[in-house]
Amino acid sequence: MKTILVTGGSGGLGSELVPRLAAAGFCVRVLSRRPAPRQLAAGVEWAQGDLATGEGLAQAVAGVDQIIHAATLPQPFRKATQAFDVTSTERLLRAAEAAGVRDFLYISIIGIERIPFFYYKQKLAAEKLVQQSSLNWSILRAAQFHSFVALLTSTLARLPILLIPTDFHFQTIETGEVAEEIVRGIMAGQNGRWPDLAGPQMMTWGEMAQSWLAARGQKRRVWWLPIPGKVGQGFRAGYNCAPERPSGQVTWEEWLQGEKVA
Numbered sequence: 001m002k003t004i005l006v007t008g009g010s011g012g013l014g015s016e017l018v019p020r021l022a023a024a025g026f027c028v029r030v031l032s033r034r035p036a037p038r039q040l041a042a043g044v045e046w047a048q049g050d051l052a053t054g055e056g057l058a059q060a061v062a063g064v065d066q067i068i069h070a071a072t073l074p075q076p077f078r079k080a081t082q083a084f085d086v087t088s089t090e091r092l093l094r095a096a097e098a099a100g101v102r103d104f105l106y107i108s109i110i111g112i113e114r115i116p117f118f119y120y121k122q123k124l125a126a127e128k129l130v131q132q133s134s135l136n137w138s139i140l141r142a143a144q145f146h147s148f149v150a151l152l153t154s155t156l157a158r159l160p161i162l163l164i165p166t167d168f169h170f171q172t173i174e175t176g177e178v179a180e181e182i183v184r185g186i187m188a189g190q191n192g193r194w195p196d197l198a199g200p201q202m203m204t205w206g207e208m209a210q211s212w213l214a215a216r217g218q219k220r221r222v223w224w225l226p227i228p229g230k231v232g233q234g235f236r237a238g239y240n241c242a243p244e245r246p247s248g249q250v251t252w253e254e255w256l257q258g259e260k261v262a
C-alpha cells in the first residue's frame, strides 16, 4: 500500500484531502505541529513535526512513497526566499530526497507569476525549488477557495461599512472538489504541472460580498477600496482565475447556502 505524507493535513484543504486519500486505499500520514488527536480514522497516521525547524521531519518522511505539500504560512514581511513557504519546501525536499521518497506534489495558486503579491512571490519561489528537485514532481495550482473569500469577507464585515476592492475578480472553488481532483490525479499517476483548478464562475468581490450578506440576512454598505499598483491590477484583471477552464461544480451561492445550514 502506498504511503502518502500530507503536510498541512490538518488545514482547510488537508482535512478534506486526508479522509479521501484514506478512502481511496492509501496509507495517509499527516504532518502537523500539534500532537496526534485521540482518535485517528482507519488508514491515517500522525507525525508531529515542524517544517520551520525541521524537528520530527526525518521520522515523518521515513517509509513514505509520496508527499503532498500543502502546509503554508504567508509571511508579509519576509523576503520570498526567507519565508516559510520557501524554506519549508526546501527543507522538505531535502528530507524527501534523503529518505528516497519518489513523488512530490506541491499545492500552489493560479496566477502567481502575474500578480506580484508578497505571498504569491513566496509560492512562485517554492514552485521553482520543487521543479529543480530530483524528485518526480507535480504542481497543482488552484484558484481561491470559497472558504477563504468567505473568511476574508467576514473579517472585513466586522466594521459597519464593508470596505473591499469590489472590482477584484475571483473564481472560487469548493475545497472538497480540489481534494477530489488531487486524489484523482494521484491515482492516475499525473506528473508535472497539472491543469489549473478553478470554480464554476468568475465573480467580482463586490458581487460575492452582496450574496454573502444576503445569505446571512445582513445589510451593510459595500464600498470600493481602491488597490493601486500591479497587485490591484492583477486581481482586477482576474489573473488569479481560469475562465477558460472552469472545473469545480459548486457555485459560490450554493456553497453559501450549505455553510448557512452547517
Ligand SMILES: NC(=O)c1ccc[n+]([C@@H]2O[C@H](COP(=O)([O-])OP(=O)(O)OC[C@H]3O[C@@H](n4cnc5c(N)ncnc54)[C@H](OP(=O)(O)O)[C@@H]3O)[C@@H](O)[C@H]2O)c1
Binding pocket: 007, 008, 009, 010, 011, 012, 013, 014, 031, 032, 033, 034, 049, 050, 051, 052, 053, 069, 070, 071, 072, 073, 107, 108, 109, 110, 123, 141, 142, 143, 144, 145, 146, 148, 149
Ligand atoms: N486557501 C486558499 O484559498 C488556497 C487557494 C489555492 C491554493 N491554496 C494552497 O493550498 C494549500 C493549503 O492551503 P489551506 O488554505 O488549506 O491552508 P491552511 O488551512 O492555512 O493550513 C495551513 C497548514 O499548514 C500547516 N503548517 C503551518 N506551519 C507549519 C509548520 N511550521 N510545520 C508544519 N506544518 C505547518 C498547519 O498545520 P498545523 O497548524 O497543524 O501545524 C496547517 O495544517 C497551501 O499551499 C495554499 O497556498 C490555498
